[in-house]
Amino acid sequence: MPVLINTPIDSIEYNGSRIFVKRDDLLHKEFSGNKARKFAYFLKHDFPNVSRLIGYGSPVANSLYSMSALAKLNGWQLDFYTDHIAAQVLNSEKGNYVEAIANGANVIDLSLVDDRQNRSCGEYIEQVVLPADKQALFVPEGGRCLYAREGVHQLAKEISDWFSVSKLTALTVFLPSGTGTTAVFLNEYFVLYAPDISVKTCACVGDEVYLSQQFSELITDVSFHPEIVKTDKKYHFGKLYREFYQIWQKVSEQGIEFELLYDPKGWMCVEKLLADAADTNILYIHQGGLLGNATMLPRYQRKYPTT
Numbered sequence: 016m017p018v019l020i021n022t023p024i025d026s027i028e029y030n031g032s033r034i035f036v037k038r039d040d041l042l043h044k045e046f047s048g049n050k051a052r053k054f055a056y057f058l059k060h061d062f063p064n065v066s067r068l069i070g071y072g073s074p075v076a077n078s079l080y081s082m083s084a085l086a087k088l089n090g091w092q093l094d095f096y097t098d099h100i101a102a103q104v105l106n107s108e109k110g111n112y113v114e115a116i117a118n119g120a121n122v123i124d125l126s127l128v129d130d131r132q133n134r135s136c137g138e139y140i141e142q143v144v145l146p147a148d149k150q151a152l153f154v155p156e157g158g159r160c161l162y163a164r165e166g167v168h169q170l171a172k173e174i175s176d177w178f179s180v181s182k183l184t185a186l187t188v189f190l191p192s193g194t195g196t197t198a199v200f201l202n203e204y205f206v207l208y209a210p211d212i213s214v215k216t217c218a219c220v221g222d223e224v225y226l227s228q229q230f231s232e233l234i235t236d237v238s239f240h241p242e243i244v245k246t247d248k249k250y251h252f253g254k255l256y257r258e259f260y261q262i263w264q265k266v267s268e269q270g271i272e273f274e275l276l277y278d279p280k281g282w283m284c285v286e287k288l289l290a291d292a293a294d295t296n297i298l299y300i301h302q303g304g305l306l307g308n309a310t311m312l313p314r315y316q317r318k319y320p321t322t
């Protein structure tokens with residue numbers, strides 16, 4: 016199995032400051048970003064009895080694509096359950112869904128099965144799918160599970176090794192969060208082994224209260240939780256905002272392409288940190304997800320043609 020570790024750290028100029036960027040988008044050409052870190056456990060260890068991987072979530076998410084890549088690398092079948100697959104997704108030519116199918120993923124639209132009986136995706140898997148296949152390996156939505164700790168701690172170790180040979184005295188690591196799994200396990204490592212480094216994050220999927228709850232489900236002790244940075248305005252996940260598109264363009268002009276779902280809000284928070292001038296050294300984690308730009312960018316271009 017390939018061991019996917021040790022990505023480079025670059026830097027870009029942003030609003031007159033130097034920001035370090037951990038290039039986890041370069042982890043592997045087919046399997047990169049934070050999903051590859053969170054799923055590293057499943058590449059590193061042997062699962063002799065497993066032949067099928069089960070997951071669920073959005074058919075356009077990076078999780079689907081990443082699980083398909085993981086399954087392919089391990090020679091497993093991926094069965095991915097979803098609430099609904101929109102016609103435009105089925106007919107798309109690029110993006111996470113199409114690439115997952117190309118990797119051999121079996122994506123099951125639960126709105127089309129007869130034995131669903133109003134069950135949620137998670138309940139359907141627990142009550143119908145898993146009892147029928149005791150050897151299937153089930154990974155919760157977005158890889159939110161304790162297995163993620165191992166790969167995220169490896170990422171933290173790479174950053175802390177780099178930090179100890181740099182001449183920096185303190186470092187803020189920033190990354191935008193969905194489930195918060197990556198951020199909380201990263202910060203846990205730094206609290207334990209590299210106290211001059213601390214993690215700041217922002218809530219992209221729910222609000223700040225939701226994100227704290229997500230942290231607590233993985234680690235109850237709040238002293239391990241990262242600090243959550245808030246934007247002045249509230250943004251809804253997956254919606255398109257002109258200021259998101261603008262900041263994405265501004266960052267991309269510095270020579271590194273970021274993704275369009277999480278990173279725009281992430282960079283807004285970096286701007287805030289720079290304006291507050293409290294954080295002199297910032298390292299932003301590029302968590303991959305670029306495949307999604309194939310569908311997101313045309314949507315932005317249609318909505319804001321003059322931006």
Ligand SMILES: *Cc1c(COP(=O)(O)O)cnc(C)c1O
Binds near residue numbers: 195198
């Ligand atoms: C999944 C994902 C996230 C969110 O990661 P969490 O560990 O769920 O917080 C952020 N950015 C990108 C690009 C992702 O694919």
